[in-house]
Amino acid sequence: MNINYTLKRSRKRRKTLSLQISRAAEIVVSAPYFTPVREINRFVQEKQNWIDKIIQKQTRARLLNEKRKYISGELFYYLGEGFPLEVFFEPSERTGLIFWNKRFYLNAPEDREIKKRFFFLWYKQKAFEYISGRVDFYCHKLKLTARGIRITSARKRWGSCSADNDLAFSFRLIMAPLEVIDYVIVHEIMHIKEKSHAARFWKLIEEVMPEYKTHRRWLKEYDETFLL
Numbered sequence: 001m002n003i004n005y006t007l008k009r010s011r012k013r014r015k016t017l018s019l020q021i022s023r024a025a026e027i028v029v030s031a032p033y034f035t036p037v038r039e040i041n042r043f044v045q046e047k048q049n050w051i052d053k054i055i056q057k058q059t060r061a062r063l064l065n066e067k068r069k070y071i072s073g074e075l076f077y078y079l080g081e082g083f084p085l086e087v088f089f090e091p092s093e094r095t096g097l098i099f100w101n102k103r104f105y106l107n108a109p110e111d112r113e114i115k116k117r118f119f120f121l122w123y124k125q126k127a128f129e130y131i132s133g134r135v136d137f138y139c140h141k142l143k144l145t146a147r148g149i150r151i152t153s154a155r156k157r158w159g160s161c162s163a164d165n166d167l168a169f170s171f172r173l174i175m176a177p178l179e180v181i182d183y184v185i186v187h188e189i190m191h192i193k194e195k196s197h198a199a200r201f202w203k204l205i206e207e208v209m210p211e212y213k214t215h216r217r218w219l220k221e222y223d224e225t226f227l228l
């Protein structure tokens with residue numbers, strides 16, 4: 001038995017054992033008052049895979065949510081892959097961010113806000129270039145017309161489609177894997193045809209992208225991550 005947990009015995013509980021994992025990765029087992037510890041240990045043991053999975057997910061979310069430090073070696077995401085940053089200040093050269101040979105080179109003074117701004121502008125530019133191309137591709141394929149495309153600084157929404165078919169995408173989307181970006185694009189374009197999220201909407205999506213549920217799960221899992 002190598003899992004540490006806190007045990008809560010309760011006289012009110014009838015039969016079932018339950019297990020909870022807090023945000024700080026603490027495991028709490030609630031058990032009926034009269035339960036032998038052997039049985040509780042066996043219960044926890046059986047849940048081991050599930051516990052590992054949850055803790056892994058929590059760790060990943062914490063790492064991705066950590067406030068960016070903008071220091072050399074830190075990973076920044078682009079099209080689903082993490083690339084290391086080299087940061088320095090060379091005043092005789094133009095300041096700014098360059099992505100070259102799988103690395104980010106940031107020439108900027110010691111100021112978090114300035115560094116963050118350079119990244120934001122870079123991501124926004126890349127997002128616009130890539131996403132507008134894909135929007136054209138899918139609009140053509142699906143015979144639908146979008147009024148325009150905007151890249152926003154939204155932290156919570158990956159994309160949206162307004163009542164008059166203006167599409168908006170968060171700059172963060174360009175950090176996601178290609179197939180996930182495509183899914184968000186198809187999703188928003190499909191809202192030109194069907195504004196609701198009723199069953200018929202998901203059917204239309206499925207016709208274009210049979211595996212869309214995997215991408216939806218990805219987006220849920222990484223919601224509010226990839227922040228700058």
Ligand SMILES: [Zn+2]
Pocket residue numbers: 187191197
């Ligand atoms: Zn939607």
